[in-house]
Amino acid sequence: MNNEPQDNQTSTRAGRKSGRSRRFHPWRWFWGIIVLLLLVIAGFGAVAYHNINSASDKAYKSAGINKARDTKAVLKDKRPISIMFLGTDTGALGRTEKGRTDTIMVATINPQTNKMLLVSLPRDTMTDIAGYPNQSPAKINAAYSIGDVGTTIKTVQNLLNVPIDYYALLNMGGLEKSIDEVGGVTVTSPLTFNYEGASFVKDQTYHMNGSTALKFARMRYDDPQNDYGRQNRQRLVVQALFRKSISVKTVLNPSFLNSISSESQTDLQSGDLVKLAQNYRSATKNMTTDHMQGQGQMINGQSFEVVSSSEKQRVTNELRKSLDLSAKADE
Template structure:
């Protein structure tokens, strides 16, 4: 079992899509009002994409009553000529009554039934088959849970965002090289292209997907640091254009505002967990088999948040 409790506030909003939006909402302070209409229009007209597998009316009622929420987070690696797969797939649970939150990562190679296809496959293939809707339905089926919202961002959007805001700096813990970059231990300054190489690597990481998830968190923290600088306030319009092209969610702007205001205390305590399984090959293809006991354990971790 790998569990990591973070005590640093900025490390707590580690979720790729929500954190990027948080840069826009929290980092610019008094300036945000002057950009209110721009932000609202981008969210409601460009990012807003409902899905049938999530009952939004039920979600809004829970939001109104300040009940715990489950948000599916999809980091999609879509490249030229490819619809993409959800290479980062997490369930974020927010508990406003006890000011805590929980982030559970589902390994992308998890073998499970793809809802709508009627066959077993890697869970990250659900997005390629049927987008966020099929991904949400498949996660709900795997863990036997309700989902209230989803947030999806194309990982290529991270590259554009970093280049727009300026180079970011992270503290790297694992040293490795690829065909283009040397990632030394210690402080690393990275542009958008190097950032993508940094978050995509997993085969040279001794922790595999878990290590890659931690590197994604470091990148998000660095983006927040960069986005929070006063010098980047004038870039709000171009930043919103990048998000409008690369982000999708069934949240409306009002939902986001309420989550950031009424659920902000959940940042005080966050637990992170990655589902565990055993690697296997079937017909030459690698899968991660998650035992029933692990699925039940994860189900309880999510449903017992009250």
């Protein structure tokens, strides 16, 4: 994942990718953790496998819907798969409410082309919520709070006409716990600021516990780059966490794995992870990112991102191509 896009937005699509790409990075750590689990299963032996198997069992939860296709057959036949990643703030700063999925990404992994694609959907995208016509149109991030994970999957499938094979949901409370479990992370601050009692100086390096790291990653309004700056700091934290978490000592630690499983939810079972480790792992080294571009509009007193038909079709085509599926109009 070298040659990462720059931060500044321009009017071109490439420029838009550059500005929006920061939205991807905070949640790359979750994919990093999945890759870590796959590596453990593939190479660290029986003890590690037992720990991973136990953790994956705790995190498992069915989406409660009939999938668009036979996902077990897709994995067995080594065909390209899709995984939807969802992020919530539940569990962070003492929050316990269900909340909305303010991070929504669709990842495709193609073992034939040996490539992975990660597409971000704006959380305020105006769309119909699957199964809830009386509450539609609404923001896409409300699908989870109105219904559940299955509702979000069906809503995204309807929006983009792309099958969602699996999902993974993570809350920010898991980030704090995971950092504490690995003994903290070391991060260099890109700017000087104070936030909720914590102080940071530009170019100074800090060893942070989970609470401090969350404060470092959450500040937004005093950053000259606003949300993009926040995403950059979140990226620094999760990269530091990943560097710490790839050690054999860590992956053999049930407490660390439990800290992940207790704050996440997925319908990927241990057997699915084994197949991903065996057949899909190398594709994760060749990741490209994109986003669906909307235009901000105030509608009935609410701020929405309205996505044009041509932009939806572009994203549909991109995702379907990456899944080796024929072109199809978005619906």
